[in-house]
Amino acid sequence: MSGLRARPGFLDRAGRALADPLTRRAVAAATDRFRTARRAALDALDDPEGLRDRARAIRAATLARLPDLIDRLEERVRAAGGHVVRAATAAEACGYVAGVCRERGARLVVKSKSMVSEEVGLNHALGAEGVRVVETDLGEFIIQLAGEPPSHLVAPAIHKSRRQVADLFGLASDGGAEPDAAALTAWARARLREEFLRADVGLSGVNFAVAESGTIVLVTNEGNGRLVTSLPRVHVALMGLERVVPTWNDLAVLLTLLPRSATGQKMTSYVSFITGPRRAGEADGPEEFHLVIVDNGRSALLGTEYEEVLHCIRCGSCLNVCPVYRQVGGHAYGWVYSGPIGAVLTPLLAGMETWDDLPLASSLCAACTEVCPVKIPLHDLLLRLRSARVRRGLAGAGERLAFRLWAFVAARPAAYRLAVSLAALAQRPLVRDGHLVRGPAPLAAWLRDRDFPALADRSFQQLWASGRLDSAAGSGDADAGGGTR
Amino acid sequence: MNGPGTSLDREGLVRRFTTALEAAAGGVRRAPDAVAGGQILVEVVKTAGGGPVLLVRDPVLEAAGAAEALAAAGVETSFWEPGQPPNRLRQAATRARVGVTVPRLAIADTGTLVLVPAAGAGRTVDLLPPVHAAVVPTARLVPDLSAALARLGGSVPPSTVALVTGPSRTADIELQLTLGVHGPGTVVAVLVDGLE
Ligand code: SF4
Numbered sequence: 001m002s003g004l005r006a007r008p009g010f011l012d013r014a015g016r017a018l019a020d021p022l023t024r025r026a027v028a029a030a031t032d033r034f035r036t037a038r039r040a041a042l043d044a045l046d047d048p049e050g051l052r053d054r055a056r057a058i059r060a061a062t063l064a065r066l067p068d069l070i071d072r073l074e075e076r077v078r079a080a081g082g083h084v085v086r087a088a089t090a091a092e093a094c095g096y097v098a099g100v101c102r103e104r105g106a107r108l109v110v111k112s113k114s115m116v117s118e119e120v121g122l123n124h125a126l127g128a129e130g131v132r133v134v135e136t137d138l139g140e141f142i143i144q145l146a147g148e149p150p151s152h153l154v155a156p157a158i159h160k161s162r163r164q165v166a167d168l169f170g171l172a173s174d175g176g177a178e179p180d181a182a183a184l185t186a187w188a189r190a191r192l193r194e195e196f197l198r199a200d201v202g203l204s205g206v207n208f209a210v211a212e213s214g215t216i217v218l219v220t221n222e223g224n225g226r227l228v229t230s231l232p233r234v235h236v237a238l239m240g241l242e243r244v245v246p247t248w249n250d251l252a253v254l255l256t257l258l259p260r261s262a263t264g265q266k267m268t269s270y271v272s273f274i275t276g277p278r279r280a281g282e283a284d285g286p287e288e289f290h291l292v293i294v295d296n297g298r299s300a301l302l303g304t305e306y307e308e309v310l311h312c313i314r315c316g317s318c319l320n321v322c323p324v325y326r327q328v329g330g331h332a333y334g335w336v337y338s339g340p341i342g343a344v345l346t347p348l349l350a351g352m353e354t355w356d357d358l359p360l361a362s363s364l365c366a367a368c369t370e371v372c373p374v375k376i377p378l379h380d381l382l383l384r385l386r387s388a389r390v391r392r393g394l395a396g397a398g399e400r401l402a403f404r405l406w407a408f409v410a411a412r413p414a415a416y417r418l419a420v421s422l423a424a425l426a427q428r429p430l431v432r433d434g435h436l437v438r439g440p441a442p443l444a445a446w447l448r449d450r451d452f453p454a455l456a457d458r459s460f461q462q463l464w465a466s467g468r469l470d471s472a473a474g475s476g477d478a479d480a481g482g483g484t485r
Numbered sequence: 486m487n488g489p490g491t492s493l494d495r496e497g498l499v500r501r502f503t504t505a506l507e508a509a510a511g512g513v514r515r516a517p518d519a520v521a522g523g524q525i526l527v528e529v530v531k532t533a534g535g536g537p538v539l540l541v542r543d544p545v546l547e548a549a550g551a552a553e554a555l556a557a558a559g560v561e562t563s564f565w566e567p568g569q570p571p572n573r574l575r576q577a578a579t580r581a582r583v584g585v586t587v588p589r590l591a592i593a594d595t596g597t598l599v600l601v602p603a604a605g606a607g608r609t610v611d612l613l614p615p616v617h618a619a620v621v622p623t624a625r626l627v628p629d630l631s632a633a634l635a636r637l638g639g640s641v642p643p644s645t646v647a648l649v650t651g652p653s654r655t656a657d658i659e660l661q662l663t664l665g666v667h668g669p670g671t672v673v674a675v676l677v678d679g680l681e
Contacts, residue, residue: 026659026660029660030660033660076640080641080644136667137657138655138657138658138666139655139657142657142658155656155657155660156657157657157658158657158660160658161659162658162659165658180661181658181659181661181663182661182663184658185655185658185663185665185666186665188666189665189666189667192667193579193667196667197575197579210638212638212639212640213638213639213640213641213642215638215642221653221654221655222653222654222655222666222667222668223612223653223666223667223668224666224667226608226609226612226647226668227609227612227667227668229645230608230609230612230645231575231609247638248634248635248637248638248639249631249634249635251634251638252630252631252634255630255634256630265509265650266505266508266509266594266595266596266650267509267592267595267596267597267630267648267650268650269509269649269650269651269652269653269654269668270647270648270649270650270653270668271647271648272645272646272647272648273637273642273643273645273646273647273648274644274645275641275642275643275644275645276644277644278602278644278645279644281567281603281604282602282603282604282644283565283567283569283571283574283602283603283604283605283606283607283608284571284574284575284602284607284608284609285602285608285644285645
C-alpha cells in the first residue's frame with residue numbers, strides 16, 4: 001500500500017514480526033485476554049457509555065485550558081514542597097534528571113513504568129552519565145535485560161517466553177525442569193528488592209496529575225510504583241504535559257475507566273496519590289520531590305486537527321482490538337507507542353517524514369475508536385494523517401501516478417469502458433478460481449499475500465445496457481453486485 | 486459512582502467489600518468487637534506462618550489489644566515507633582513476615598484499603614513484608630471510589646495516600662497470574678465492629 005520504500009519501514013518490521021510464530025501466539029493470547037476482561041468490567045458499570053462521555057468531556061475541557069491547569073499544578077506542587085520543571089524537549093527532560101542525579105551523587109536509579117521516559121530516551125541519557133537505571137516493573141525489567149522496546153502498553157514483555165526469561169535471568173536450565181512463572185517472579189523479587197533498598201533516586205511516571213492539589217497519581221499492580229516513590233531519598237516523576245486533570249472529581253471518573261479498560265480490573269492492586277515530599281512528623285518517604293513536565297511536541301498539537309490524540313490515557317484497549325496490532329505486535333511500530341494510538345502519536349511526536357507509513361498500518365475498521373474509553377476518533381485521525389501525507393508529497397511517485405490515472409479515466413465514460421474491457425482481457429493469464437493471484441509490478445507486492453476478485457467477463461454497465469441484470473444477479477454468481485463490474 | 490451508594494446499610498457495605506476483595510485474591514475476616522478483632526489477627530498471623538510482626542502505632546490496634554494478644558501467643562512483635570531513624574524502621578519492615586496496618590477508609594465497591602502514612606505508620610509497613618493484615622473498623626467503609634476521594638482529596642491532601650486492592654500481582658510472564666511480585670502475596674482485612 002505504501003509503495004516502495006528505500007529505508008526499512010513498517011512493512012519490513014511487520015514482516016519480521018510475522019515470521020516469529022511465538023510472538024504472534026503470545027500477542028494474540030494477551031490481547032484476547034485483555035479484550036474479554038475489559039468488556040466484562042465495563043458491562044458491570046451502570047452506565048458505561050455515560051461514563052465514557054463524561055471522561056471525554058473532562059479531557060476536552062482539560063485541553064481547552066491546559067496552560068492554566070499546568071500553571072495551577074506547578075503552583076500546588078511547589079506549595080507542597082516539591083520542585084517543578086517544564087521540559088520543552090526530550091533533551092531538556094533528560095538534562096534535568098541527569099542534573100538531579102549528579103548533584104545528589106546518585107549512582108543507582110530505580111524506576112517504575114513510564115512511557116514518557118522511554119519516549120525521551122531517559123535510560124540512555126542517564127547511562128551516559130554513569131548512572132545505572134533499573135526498571136522494576138517485571139515486564140520492563142525483562143525487556144531491559146533483553147535490550148528491547150516494549151511490545152504492549154500494559155504488558156511490555158508479552159512476547160517473551162518463560163524459557164527466554166529464564167535465559168535473561170541467567171537461570172538457563174541444563175536440561176532440568178523449566179522454571180515456572182512463579183519461580184521466575186520470585187527470583188526477580190529478591191533481585192529487585194536489593195536494588196530498591198540501595199537506590200539513591202526513584203523515578204516514576206504519572207498516570208494523572210490533579211491540578212487543584214498538585215497530586216500525582218500512579219496506577220500499578222506490582223507495587224513497584226509505591227516502592228520507587230517511598231524508599232529512595234529523592235523521587236523524580238516524569239509526566240507528559242497532557243496527563244493533568246482539573247479536580248479530584250474528574251479524577252474519579254478517569255480512574256474508574258483506566259483499570260477496567262486496561263486489564264478489566266475494577267481497581268489495580270495499587271493506586272498512589274502523591275502530593276510533594278514527606279512532611280514534617282512523617283516517619284518515612286522521600287525528602288525531595290521533582291515533577292518534570294514534558295512537552296516534546298505535545299503543545300504544538302493543541303488547536304490542530306490532531307488535538308484529540310492528547311486525550312489518551314494509555315489504557316491499551318485500542319491495541320487489543322486492532323486486527324493489525326494483533327498480527328504484528330508492538331515492535332513493528334518501531335518506536336515506544338504501538339497499535340492505533342502509536343500509529344497516530346508517533347508521526348505527530350517523532351516526525352511525519354520518518355514515520356509517515358505508520359498511519360497506513362490500519363484497516364480503518366474503527367474497532368479502536370469503538371473501545372477507546374475517552375472516545376478518541378482514532379480512525380479519523382489516521383485518515384487525516386494519511387491525507388496530510390499525500391499533501392506533503394510523501395506518498396511516493398507510483399501511488400500519485402496511479403491516482404492521477406484513476407481520476408482521468410473515472411471522469412471519462414468512454415475511457416472507463418475501454419479500460420474495463422481491456423483489463424478484463426489482460427487479467428486472464430493471472431486469474432485462478434475467479435481471483436487475481438498475480439500481477440504486474442505495481443500490484444505484485446500487494447498480491448503476494450492476498451487474492452483479489454477478478455473482473456467479471458461482462459461489466460455491470462454492459463449487463464445494464466443489455467437489460468440482463470436481473471438474470472445475472474439471480475444466477476448465483478457469488479460476486480454479483482460488485483459496483484464496478 | 487455506580488450502585489445505590491450511601492443508602493446501603495453497613496451490612497450491605499460489608500458484603501460488597503468482602504465480595505470485591507475476595508475477587509481480588511484477598512481475604513476478609515469479621516470480628517464483632519475490638520477484642521475479638523485482636524484474636525482474629527493472631528489467627529491470621531499464625532495461618533501466615535507466624536512472626537515477626539510489624540505493627541503501626543494506632544489507637545485501633547490498642548483497643549484491639551493486638552500487641553498483647555500476639556505476644557501472649559508467642560509471636561515476635563514490634564511497632565513502627567515514631568521518631569526512630571528511617572533505616573531502623575526499614576530494616577524492621579524488611580525482616581517482618583507480617584505488616585499490620587489500620588486503613589483510614591475502605592472502599593466497598595472495589596475491596597480497597599485506603600492507607601495514609603503518619604508518624605507511627607510508615608509507607609512501607611504493608612508493602613515490604615510478604616503478608617499484609619489490615620484491621621478495619623467497619624464504620625470506615627465507604628461505598629465507592631468517588632466517596633473515598635471526596636474525603637481525601639480537596640486542595641491539601643496528605644503527602645501520600647495508597648489504595649491497596651488485594652495482593653501485589655503480575656501477569657508479565659506468559660500471562661500467568663503471580664501474586665507477591667514486589668509487595669505482599671497475601672492480604673487479609675479484619676473487619677471490626679464497634680470501633681470508629
Ligand atoms: S487511544 Fe484510547 S484506547 Fe488507545 S490507549 Fe489511548 S485511551 Fe486507550
